[in-house]
Amino acid sequence: MTGVQEKLKVIAPATGEQIGEIEETPIRQVEQFYHRGRMAFNDWSQLPLKKRLDYLRTLKEIMVNQMEAIAKIIADDTGKVLTEAIIADIMPTLDGIDHMCKHAEKVLKGKKVATPVLLIGKKSSIEYMPRGVVLVISPWNYPFQLAMIPVISALVAGNTVILKPSEVTPLVGKCIEELFSQAGFPEGVIQVAHGGKEVGAAFTTGKPDYIFFTGSVRTGKIIQQVAAKDLIPTTLELGGKDPLIVFADAHLERAAKGAVWAAFTNSGQVCMSAERLYVEKTIYPQFLALLKKEISTLRHGSDRDADVGSMTFPAQIDIVKEQLTDALNKGAVLETGLSPEEWEHGMFLPLTVVKNVNHQMKIVQEESFGPILPVIPFESEEEVIALANDTKYGLNASVWTKDRQKARRVASKLVSGAVVINDAIISVANHGLPFGGAKQSGIGRYHGDGGLKIFCHEKSIIEDSGRKKTEIHWYPYRDKYPLFLTLFQSYFKTNKNWIKFSKMYVKLLKKG
Numbered sequence: 001m002t003g004v005q006e007k008l009k010v011i012a013p014a015t016g017e018q019i020g021e022i023e024e025t026p027i028r029q030v031e032q033f034y035h036r037g038r039m040a041f042n043d044w045s046q047l048p049l050k051k052r053l054d055y056l057r058t059l060k061e062i063m064v065n066q067m068e069a070i071a072k073i074i075a076d077d078t079g080k081v082l083t084e085a086i087i088a089d090i091m092p093t094l095d096g097i098d099h100m101c102k103h104a105e106k107v108l109k110g111k112k113v114a115t116p117v118l119l120i121g122k123k124s125s126i127e128y129m130p131r132g133v134v135l136v137i138s139p140w141n142y143p144f145q146l147a148m149i150p151v152i153s154a155l156v157a158g159n160t161v162i163l164k165p166s167e168v169t170p171l172v173g174k175c176i177e178e179l180f181s182q183a184g185f186p187e188g189v190i191q192v193a194h195g196g197k198e199v200g201a202a203f204t205t206g207k208p209d210y211i212f213f214t215g216s217v218r219t220g221k222i223i224q225q226v227a228a229k230d231l232i233p234t235t236l237e238l239g240g241k242d243p244l245i246v247f248a249d250a251h252l253e254r255a256a257k258g259a260v261w262a263a264f265t266n267s268g269q270v271c272m273s274a275e276r277l278y279v280e281k282t283i284y285p286q287f288l289a290l291l292k293k294e295i296s297t298l299r300h301g302s303d304r305d306a307d308v309g310s311m312t313f314p315a316q317i318d319i320v321k322e323q324l325t326d327a328l329n330k331g332a333v334l335e336t337g338l339s340p341e342e343w344e345h346g347m348f349l350p351l352t353v354v355k356n357v358n359h360q361m362k363i364v365q366e367e368s369f370g371p372i373l374p375v376i377p378f379e380s381e382e383e384v385i386a387l388a389n390d391t392k393y394g395l396n397a398s399v400w401t402k403d404r405q406k407a408r409r410v411a412s413k414l415v416s417g418a419v420v421i422n423d424a425i426i427s428v429a430n431h432g433l434p435f436g437g438a439k440q441s442g443i444g445r446y447h448g449d450g451g452l453k454i455f456c457h458e459k460s461i462i463e464d465s466g467r468k469k470t471e472i473h474w475y476p477y478r479d480k481y482p483l484f485l486t487l488f489q490s491y492f493k494t495n496k497n498w499i500k501f502s503k504m505y506v507k508l509l510k511k512g
């Protein structure tokens with residue numbers, strides 16, 4: 001130990017220039033973070049929800065006023081284009097705040113529920129109690145939105161939060177920390193720990209009351225194992241290999257434009273990007289031509305009008321390269337783009353459509369997280385459903401046809417956390433819809449009502465007035481068995497015959 005603070009150099013992926021430095025949070029501070037979080041929890045959890053929402057409104061105002069500056073930090077730190085920083089990172093966060101301000105009270109205030117006749121005279125209700133200190137670990141692809149939404153949801157529900165943003169985009173983590181500080185959140189309510197996987201791992205073992213993780217399947221599994229040791233509940237938002245299905249009766253021009261956007265937005269570094277394109281055989285050549293035409297109109301860059309930005313994480317390029325090389329070695333053919341040995345150095349990758357792939361190839365089975373799109377022809381509805389379901393992932397999917405019934409029929413057979421019809425990805429932008437994955441795409445859901453409830457203990461309360469001396473189901477049991485037998489048989493057989501039941505119940509009550 002030198003005692004010198006570790007510093008993370010921040011390199012802008014699009015330019016290769018150093019744009020900052022971040023001090024890593026020393027691992028020895030983990031305990032202090034949790035201590036501060038627990039101290040702050042006492043007051044924050046007791047604060048009326050309306051007051052907690054006031055802090056959010058202030059945060060939102062600051063974000064709106066500083067939108068351009070935030071967009072620039074996101075774009076510089078990730079290499080994504082400014083337009084995408086605004087539409088996919090900042091806007092959904094603001095909209096999420098609005099959604100919570102509108103619905104949190106109703107969702108969190110709890111509710112009365114009916115009490116069954118067998119528990120006559122009692123009252124039942126559900127209460128939502130915050131869990132404590134929530135650890136949020138977030139990724140680099142949408143480093144603003146994917147950190148902010150879980151953090152804000154946990155805070156609204158009355159928890160305090162420790163956020164560990166991705167070390168790949170640390171300036172966004174710093175920006176989030178500053179925004180909360182400007183909004184005046186009380187000390188310890190939201191703390192940001194900077195650093196890499198060692199820092200993340202140290203906080204994971206620090207016994208948080210809940211872990212909300214967004215990232216790779218590999219890390220998700222590690223976190224789940226660590227959490228299991230102390231039975232810490234988790235939400236895991238992991239990867240995807242989303243299918244995009246185009247039937248011959250779709251609006252083909254729209255579908256081609258949509259497919260290109262869904263595959264290449266954020267340079268394909270999207271857990272819900274289209275990573276497999278299934279096209280009905282009768283329109284296959286025509287559709288390939290439309291894809292090619294659409295792609296030819298796009299421009300890489302980092303200026304205001306650029307369409308496609310750079311990759312964010314250099315190591316991701318190796319994964320994309322390896323999958324594409326493997327496919328080409330096994331007979332796949334490029335429809336657009338270049339083979340990896342022809343790629344220029346740097347972080348901008350060609351937009352690559354690959355045909356002649358088979359379903360066993362890595363490019364079809366494993367998450368690529370880059371701008372490569374394998375295209376596969378299909379002949380029937382059944383066949384494409386089977387193909388779409390044939391990976392270990394199940395995050396999102398999209399179905400394109402003018403036949404709405406067919407679209408809905410296919411949608412309900414896809415093993416997937418969400419399906420978008422005649423569009424792609426956008427389910428995540430509706431905060432009224434739950435978000436999360438099936439199979440290895442994750443565990444749990446957020447957004448929607450559930451996105452607040454996961455950060456609470458859902459507590460059942462049943463109350464009696466306390467005036468009666470005893471209850472029929474209490475001791476002594478003497479002579480009660482035959483009475484209960486008749487009572488339950490009659491009750492469940494006679495279709496809940498209320499009159500008969502209440503007579504017997506009164507008889508039993510009198511008995512004592």
Ligand code: ADP
Binds near residue numbers: 214219
């Ligand atoms: P991605 O490549 O999508 O960023 P990772 O799963 O590697 O996926 O990283 C997501 C987040 O998880 C990052 O903030 C990273 O620092 C953190 N992380 C990585 N490994 C661990 C770990 N073993 N324990 C806790 N957090 C980790």
